[in-house]
Amino acid sequence: MTGGDVTGPGYGHGCLAYADPAVRHALEVEQVTAGLAAGEQVWLVGPEEPEVVTGRLASVPGFAAARCRGDVRLLSVGQAYRHDEVADPGEQVRAYVRATTEALTAGYTGLRVVAEATGLVRTAAQRDAFARYEHRIDHWMRHRPMSAVCAYDRRVLDDAAIAELACMHAQTNAEVLFRLHAGGDDAAVALGGELDPSNHRLFATALERADPRPVAGRLVFDASHLRFVDHRSLLHLRDHARRRDAVAVLRTRYRAPARLVELLGLTGLLVEVVR
């Protein structure tokens, strides 16, 4: 799993875009192995019959016993999500909050999920709702002991559809130029990668879906992993905050955004350079 920026945040919410099922199968083995080693409960969510998945994971040391104990649960998409409907982001987040809490109560160190979610995002309306859910659960995962990898099938979804979802993850192997995900500290969201005219529309959509809210009149964007931002995107951040009666604050490691703001005489957007 790569984020295009290996120094990105280390919490675990990744997106795997795959065309070869073997790639997803290898990820499952890796995640089950890591989860068991870490004392986590592991959920594998997908469209396949449990026997098929069990057969694939038989080589993982201790898998059979772990499955009997409930350390590893194999769930159909319908069991973990409201399948074939437009997701209710709030309800879905509550379901995973409950699951995380139950796992902790049961003595696990956390909850680890690998979900093949292609069937949940086939239509534009499904993707819109699911992307909103992705961002909300991302905030939960950023701060609580839950991690997840969402797998999407390139043979079913086109590049644009996958980009809509992949950009809402801190880490992804999909070719998206920017990523928007949960921020830490007082940052409403974090931005990574690069923002330019080629992805301005996608960024506007992602920001609208994430719908970050200001605190005390400041809408803070952690852009410490945003390597490039063009003036259009700065204007967009400013306008997004302004519509919420807030000042946009871009926290960045680079001085260039501050020079652009000064050059354009932008008000309503503060650039804070951090090291």
Add this chain to the structure above:
Amino acid sequence: MRTGAGAGHTGYVHEALLYDSDDELLAVVLPFLLGGIEAGELTAVSLDVRNAELVRRALPAGTEVTFLPGGDVYARPTAAIRAYRELFASFAATGTSQIRMVGELPPLLLGATWDAWARYESAINHVYDDFPLWGLCAYDRRVAPPHVLADVARTHPRLALSDGRHEPTDVYTEPATYLAECRPAPLDPVQHTVPVVELVDLTPAQARDAVRAADAGRLPPDDLDDLVIAVSEVVSNALRHGTAPVCLRLWRAPDRMVVTVHDRGPGPKDPYAGLLPAGDGSEGGLGLWISHQSCHHVTHHRDADGFTIRLTVGNPHFPV
């Protein structure tokens, strides 16, 4: 009530002052400044250190003339426009009936980057026209090459002469026409070498990566960031408004990086492209202006093959 050459005018009176000696310079500049003082107008001097001192010594003690610090107001034309517009706005806010200013470009700017300053001299006929400004642009005929003086004549409506007369240059050309002409800039010598990078049909992200990789720590970090911004903007513009294929070439010299972006289209239609911000950015139009602000020199070149924009960050003043 405006006085002198500005009497009866409502906007910018843009005159050239061509001189061959200190005496000839002073013969025009002193009455220009003293006449302004006498009329209660704001007067300012933006000359290099030597000529500013020459004028200062020649003025009666206590004359209230503003001597502007040289500094980097002439670092690039777009920056000069920004700085002077802010200055003139502050002067105009005092309620003065006229602003008189004499300025002179440093001799260095009459060389490899003159094409940009010729565009500046033309554009300001329009850009400063909302101020009650009488400006004298001084050019030393002993220094300015003939092609520069030819451009000066075409970009200034009138000449201020040492005998006090003001004559039309006769060849003055309206900015919209002048700026739309193809005015080939001299090739940077580094362009005669094989480019370090040559990319066709690239994305803005690939262009940015290419610039970062080619730099390898040579440019100061802020300069590199500025070049990355400029290249990203011009590639985005070429992809959006130009005609494929879009080709980027990059050359490296010890003191600069030079990038050209070519497409087969005719280039920007706006004669002021790059010199003025177009719109508020919400619909685009700022990118080229930002590129001009970010680089030490930008050239536009049109020919039958298409449009080429050349960006230089670092020292653009190669010998010509």
